[in-house]
């Protein structure tokens with residue numbers, strides 16, 4: 387397992403007692419409902435997708451009877467800037483909740499634009515208010531490249547996030563970049579199994595798969611999440627925790643990735659999606675149409691809570 391742990395020189399400092407997290411600005415919420423495509427329930431928007439003039443976001447929720455597995459909450463923001471403010475508060479609040487409940491917070495990162503959207507978390511007030519000592523950081527997928535390569539999700543996260551906060555170095559679980567794809571996937575799964583045994587990672591009572599406190603997922607314009615691509619057999623993997631791909635349609639071709647059983651055992655998932663180029667798969671997942679061929683993003687259905695963070699361009703087809 388040791389080979390899976392990456393030690394980096396993040397500045398560590400003793401934190402003063404954190405001030406209470408700030409309340410977000412009061413924003414009018416427009417509440418509606420949506421079905422998850424896996425539930426095949428009828429679409430019933432109660433208020434439509436109209437935001438009040440001047441409001442920065444609106445929110446769609448499933449009605450109480452539809453709440454639970456397969457449903458989620460959708461928040462739409464006027465801009466990626468507004469989205470990043472809300473994403474920081476959401477992440478900090480969950481970190482606070484889990485840290486108080488069990489003394490640790492297990493969070494899973496993606497690559498891509500997600501890291502940029504986390505930028506408010508490394509700014510005041512969160513950078514000082516969050517208790518970073520409880521954080522354990524994982525990757526939902528990683529490219530099989532050296533950690534200092536420009537394609538590395540570890541490097542992306544280190545440069546944009548991890549190097550700016552005092553997360554304990556031994557709690558950042560990067561892949562072993564000395565191994566080929568298959569070995570790196572096995573090694574990462576072994577690392578997760580050790581952390582489950584030592585009670586760092588919880589286990590889903592329902593599935594027996596690891597249950598992370600929070601997964602922060604991006605989505606590609608083709609509807610992929612993690613490195614699980616439309617039409618690829620890996621989307622059906624239901625035994626392994628971590629697997630590998632050597633023919634990723636998004637470069638680089640060699641990657642390792644969490645499987646859907648692990649993703650869907652999560653206590654919380656945030657799907658963070660920006661840009662008009664992603665409006666199609668967002669519509670496929672949240673709009674009224676039904677299709678027999680589900681995109682990977684439509685297969686995201688956690689045991690716990692799912693929250694979509696969309697900018698208005700990504701939500702433009704809803």
Ligand SMILES: O=C(O)[C@H](O)[C@@H](O)[C@H](O)[C@H](O)COP(=O)(O)O
Nearest residue numbers: 496497498499604605606611612
């Ligand atoms: O390593 C990766 O490629 C990612 O983890 C991948 O799943 C990413 O999250 C999406 O492709 C969205 O990326 P963008 O937000 O940059 O479009």
